[in-house]
Amino acid sequence: MKLFWLEFKRFTTSLAFVLYTLVTVGFILLNVWPMIDRGLATAPVNPTARYDLITTTDFHALKTNALDQLKEEHADDAYVTYPFGFAKNVTLTAGAQVKVEQALNQARQADTRRGLEKALGPVDQLLGGHSDYQAANLQRFAVRPMTLAEARRDHTLIMRKDRITGTYARLFADIASIIVCILPTIVIIAYCYADRRAQIRPTMQAKAMGTPKWLVTRYAASVAGLLIPVLMTALLLLGRVILLYPGAALDYWAFFKAAGFWVLPTLLVSTAVGFLSDALFSNFTGFALQIGWWLITMMIGAHQVIGNYGWLLIPRHNSLHNVSFFYAHYSELAINRLGYTLLAIVFLGLTMVLMNLQREGKYRGFHLRPARR
Amino acid sequence: MDTIQINHLTKHYRGKDTPALNDVSLTISAGMFGLLGKNGAGKSTLMRILTTLDQATAGSIQMCGIPITQRAAIRAQVGYLPQNFGFYPTMTVSDALTYLAILAHVPARDQQRRIARLLAQVNLTKQARTKVKALSGGMRQRLGIAQALVNQPKVLIVDEPTAGLDPEERIRFRNLLAEFAQERIVLLSTHIVSDIEATTNRIGVLDQGHLLFTGTTAQLQTQAAGHVFASSLSVAELSAFKARYEISEQIVQGDTAHIRFLATAAMPGASTVAPTLEEAYLYLQSRPTRQGVRQ
Ligand SMILES: Nc1ncnc2c1ncn2[C@@H]1O[C@H](COP(=O)(O)OP(=O)(O)OP(=O)(O)O)[C@@H](O)[C@H]1O
Ligand SMILES: [Mg+2]
Numbered sequence: 001m002k003l004f005w006l007e008f009k010r011f012t013t014s015l016a017f018v019l020y021t022l023v024t025v026g027f028i029l030l031n032v033w034p035m036i037d038r039g040l041a042t043a044p045v046n047p048t049a050r051y052d053l054i055t056t057t058d059f060h061a062l063k064t065n066a067l068d069q070l071k072e073e074h075a076d077d078a079y080v081t082y083p084f085g086f087a088k089n090v091t092l093t094a095g096a097q098v099k100v101e102q103a104l105n106q107a108r109q110a111d112t113r114r115g116l117e118k119a120l121g122p123v124d125q126l127l128g129g130h131s132d133y134q135a136a137n138l139q140r141f142a143v144r145p146m147t148l149a150e151a152r153r154d155h156t157l158i159m160r161k162d163r164i165t166g167t168y169a170r171l172f173a174d175i176a177s178i179i180v181c182i183l184p185t186i187v188i189i190a191y192c193y194a195d196r197r198a199q200i201r202p203t204m205q206a207k208a209m210g211t212p213k214w215l216v217t218r219y220a221a222s223v224a225g226l227l228i229p230v231l232m233t234a235l236l237l238l239g240r241v242i243l244l245y246p247g248a249a250l251d252y253w254a255f256f257k258a259a260g261f262w263v264l265p266t267l268l269v270s271t272a273v274g275f276l277s278d279a280l281f282s283n284f285t286g287f288a289l290q291i292g293w294w295l296i297t298m299m300i301g302a303h304q305v306i307g308n309y310g311w312l313l314i315p316r317h318n319s320l321h322n323v324s325f326f327y328a329h330y331s332e333l334a335i336n337r338l339g340y341t342l343l344a345i346v347f348l349g350l351t352m353v354l355m356n357l358q359r360e361g362k363y364r365g366f367h368l369r370p371a372r373r
Numbered sequence: 374m375d376t377i378q379i380n381h382l383t384k385h386y387r388g389k390d391t392p393a394l395n396d397v398s399l400t401i402s403a404g405m406f407g408l409l410g411k412n413g414a415g416k417s418t419l420m421r422i423l424t425t426l427d428q429a430t431a432g433s434i435q436m437c438g439i440p441i442t443q444r445a446a447i448r449a450q451v452g453y454l455p456q457n458f459g460f461y462p463t464m465t466v467s468d469a470l471t472y473l474a475i476l477a478h479v480p481a482r483d484q485q486r487r488i489a490r491l492l493a494q495v496n497l498t499k500q501a502r503t504k505v506k507a508l509s510g511g512m513r514q515r516l517g518i519a520q521a522l523v524n525q526p527k528v529l530i531v532d533e534p535t536a537g538l539d540p541e542e543r544i545r546f547r548n549l550l551a552e553f554a555q556e557r558i559v560l561l562s563t564h565i566v567s568d569i570e571a572t573t574n575r576i577g578v579l580d581q582g583h584l585l586f587t588g589t590t591a592q593l594q595t596q597a598a599g600h601v602f603a604s605s606l607s608v609a610e611l612s613a614f615k616a617r618y619e620i621s622e623q624i625v626q627g628d629t630a631h632i633r634f635l636a637t638a639a640m641p642g643a644s645t646v647a648p649t650l651e652e653a654y655l656y657l658q659s660r661p662t663r664q665g666v667r668q
Contacts, residue, residue: 006472203453208478
């Protein structure tokens with residue numbers, strides 16, 4: 001336990017950790033704070049109002065949304081694509097515009113998902129890829145506004161099951177997972193690199209303590225430290241909700257449950273990747289790999305951000321609604337989170353094996369060298 | 374039973390043609406033992422193998438009756454001060470020692486007392502709250518020796534601990550080692566002959582992975598007897614002379630150079646002198662090795 005505190009103290013006083021805390025708190029608050037208002041308490045009554053979007057499995061809704069958007073973008077010759085998740089404006093030549101129009105006409109005839117994908121494929125190519133019209137991205141159009149009845153059911157779930165905080169906690173978990181999927185890796189690599197810089201390894205390696213105990217202690221201390229900004233923002237957001245909803249029946253634990261159940265598994269993985277990378281490469285290579293993993297996850301997640309769990313390392317639920325989707329897919333999310341927790345344990349086990357080999361002089365790190373010409 | 378027995382130890386590093394250790398056999402008993410050798414002789418390699426941090430390609434080691442392959446048992450009875458010892462710069466001396474005491478499985482109730490005693494022994498009590506980065510080179514090495522002793526080891530292995538220390542610190546450090554050698558095996562490596570002269574008379578000399586010599590310093594000096602000479606010559610002759618003989622000492626006064634040098638046989642105009650340990654060491658290394666004649 002003493003070792004845990006010594007590690008924890010050293011970890012939380014490192015520069016990398018302080019920067020991580022600032023960025024993480026900033027990122028979460030910037031994205032979630034403005035979304036918290038008094039709106040959730042009001043029950044929907046207006047039958048003609050346009051309610052928030054929910055995901056749908058209805059092909060016709062998908063097709064209508066896709067073609068409406070394409071028609072508009074085509075008319076203005078102002079398209080948007082999302083290379084690596086960043087929005088990019090695209091305009092087309094007159095010739096390409098004609099081809100888009102042809103594709104649009106053909107797409108109108110499509111009566112299956114396959115047919116629509118085929119018709120819109122050329123549009124994506126004309127736009128240089130990464131557009132909403134790419135086959136994998138068409139899922140983004142599988143949304144529709146709630147009907148009044150649905151909005152009322154949504155509202156009931158928010159008030160009864162989520163008890164308001166739960167609704168905000170999902171958004172919080174969505175945003176927090178994005179950031180803890182990537183930053184901990186670099187913080188951990190820097191933390192391990194300090195050993196090398198201080199030339200400390202031989203001294204420690206010659207001591208009696210077994211590698212598993214040492215590594216698990218260090219891992220636990222790092223994870224505890226890395227959770228600090230997550231829990232801090234959870235507390236701040238909870239305070240905000242309490243102030244805005246006086247007298248409401250709130251779930252005071254919702255943010256912390258989301259932190260533990262939803263955010264933590266992602267953090268366990270990115271942290272374990274940091275340790276594994278240090279053991280494997282003895283340098284910062286692992287961070288580049290984690291950036292790659294993060295980008296891919298973000299891109300797949302972006303196919304549908306208002307409710308998309310599957311096997312994403314960052315399950316998406318960037319919405320204050322679509323509540324029934326969450327409860328309907330709860331077990332899918334739980335299996336996902338459990339799976340990633342197990343993956344983190346596997347990574348840690350691998351790290352342990354590598355560290356033991358290093359300690360016995362059997363493995364000196366795998367260095368990526370530029371290929372010989 | 375308190376000996377280290379090294380039998381036919383060989384270590385090949387991958388990608389190197391010549392072995393870092395070549396069929397080294399050596400018995401080290403209680404007290405201080407000096408391992409002498411130039412840069413790249415294989416001293417650190419031997420020590421890393423003895424501390425279980427590296428593996429020999431061939432050969433075996435028994436340490437106080439325990440084979441080196443029983444790593445956990447070996448680690449429990451060894452204290453190690455690596456070459457270039459360092460610690461987290463922002464940790465305090467006492468935190469650093471606590472950290473390493475925990476890793477060394479020192480029981481929690483003994484930690485405080487033991488650390489206080491070690492700090493007193495290495496004269497760092499006043500620096501207990503000082504950060505490691507604020508320590509002088511000598512203080513850092515003394516912290517290094519304290520951490521190596523934290524598990525009360527039967528065997529203390531210190532790799533070139535005096536490198537980079539000023540003369541005062543160096544002497545102080547050697548005295549500390551000699552003190553600790555009273556109740557355990559201390560294996561000290563160095564390429565500085567005076568470190569050995571001041572602390573022990575039992576030595577081994579490593580050169581390019583070969584154990585050239587093992588025995589007492591007196592035996593080493595006896596081997597060189599009759600091969601060290603003193604003479605005086607003019608400064609103008611000096612460079613021609615240097616090309617032929619290994620000079621161990623030269624003091625120039627005006628036009629005359631008073632020199633001591635090594636040679637295989639006596640020569641006119643030079644008087645035979647008793648070799649110093651340093652000269653005996655030079656002589657040993659200038660002789661043909663088992664591998665053939667050295668250039
Ligand atoms: N990890 C390694 N991989 C390959 N070769 C190594 C490695 N470590 C040491 N060597 C080689 O083994 C030989 C012996 O090195 P070693 O470090 O044991 O010498 P040393 O006597 O400790 O020298 P020094 O006085 O410079 O510390 C050298 O030729 C060195 O280049
Ligand atoms: Mg060395």
